[in-house]
Amino acid sequence: MIEIDNVTLAYGDRTVLRDISLSLSEKRIAIIGANGSGKSSFARLLNGLALPSAGAVRVDGQDTRTHGKDVRRKVGFVFQNPDNQIVFPVVEEDLAFGMKNLGFSKEDIARNTTDILERYNMSDLREHPAHLLSGGQKQLLAISGVLVMQPDYVVLDEPTTLLDLRNKRRITRAIEALEQTVILASHDLDLLRDFDRVIVFDEGRVIADDRPEIAIPIYVDRMS
Amino acid sequence: MDTKSIVYIALFAALTAALGLMPPISFAGLGLPPITAQSLGVMLAGAVAGPRRGGLAMLLFIVLVAAGLPLLAGGRGGIGVFLGASGGFLLAWPLCAALIGVLVQARPDASFVTLALAIGLGGLVLMYACGIPWMAFVGKLGLSKSLAIMVAYVPGDLVKVVLATLIVRGLRRAYPTL
């Protein structure tokens, strides 16, 4: 469970989140809101990429401020643009990066790499240069790089925004199949119709927090 | 060294490589040697990334060139380029970026002229000060003759100083926190 306790987040004199208190325990949670509504900043709070200016974020009881390393191990983060998330020139090296940082053994690294590439039908791309992958393959590699670290939660920040329809479907299926708790920030309403809970952000506050069939219309209404 | 510094060092090395892909600007009518946009990378690295990050970015760039990657304008690379006539100019890049960085940091509110002066001191004066003696050495030319050869490059390099200054000011407007 992730608890957000009276959290305010400000950069200088710009407040992006105001006094948010939430407790996230469902398996599939979506965060929606207009650009600049604070949803990306909220996503970044969950694995300690952003630290609250006031209040606290706790993942399974561990404060992101004091247990940064443990929290990052528990909460994987997938960025909007996979080009900024893939940091090694070759697929295999990139997959190994996170596992090496966490001190996985050589054997575990090799096994997890084989498993994840098989899972996403990318086994023949193991030694492929990352920049020659298609957009969809890049996003799958970015997600894979997080999954091999075996997190309990996966936070995704608009993972389908830069993709074409075919690759969007491929990523959607991949997200649906995740056994982890998923927290997804997205504009893509199709992606989250079957979610357990949808939280709507507007100007740094939560304006709706409910099942999708109730929360989504509130968002659509606010946007029109 | 923090993560962000490592990222900046790698990105400014990569940016310099990417600038080598721009076709050279020629002053054909004037009969002057064409200039490449690549040494803009040196000036931007110093002025934007700072002395330490910028200098190390250029050091990384020349290490990759020496390792045999064709990252110099025209697809050149390898150890040979450092032993050739222009080797001294290349080897000076880390120092040039570092000097520009130091000068720019000392005057964060610099006017156009002051900024151009800082970029020119590092990107032109210091670069020539390192490159010309090397050229004199490998060509057994003596300093005065080497200096005379480089006069042809001065107009092109002055243009680059102005371009770099314009770009740095533009970047500062886009990123006031730089």
Next chain:
Amino acid sequence: MLDLYFPGTSFLHRMSPGPKMLTLMVAATLLFINESLVLTVGALVIVLALYPVAGLTMQQAWKQIRPLLWIFGLFFALQWWFSGLTLAAYVVLRLAALILLASLVTLTTRSSDMIETMTRALGFLRPLGVNPAKVGLAISLALRFIPVLAQITQEVREAQKARGLERSVIAVAMPVAIRTLKMADDISDAIESRGYRS
């Protein structure tokens, strides 16, 4: 990534990068110290003879020299005018021998092997505060983002073409530099969120 390496199985290909670099440094120093035209010509002939030995062609040797022809011509003319034909020939042939020798190392060594050797050699600088692991990360990041930024530069040039600005340095370099700075924050976050501690 494409490097200047030319695959082969010669003794130069099999020699490990460290000794190869050391040999190059010694040979280059000797060439610089030597003052004799005859020795220089001899060295040039030996270097050229090594090209076929390494499975390389004379065209490949020529390609190393071609971009420098104008500066060779200039040096030759100046030396001839001021100091005579012998010195002119000596200076240009010495430069040619140096560059051909260095290119021989580059053409027979994979850049990945060279980078590995250089990173390992950095271990000696550890007492000075150099951290080889961080250097390794910086090198990997640069190799990863060179093609990314090259592609961005290409995209920006195509976009500016529509406005007739594809040759304008500012119209291309400025957007590319802005994209670079924007990427920097995300990349640092991505690295840290994958458990990297600097």
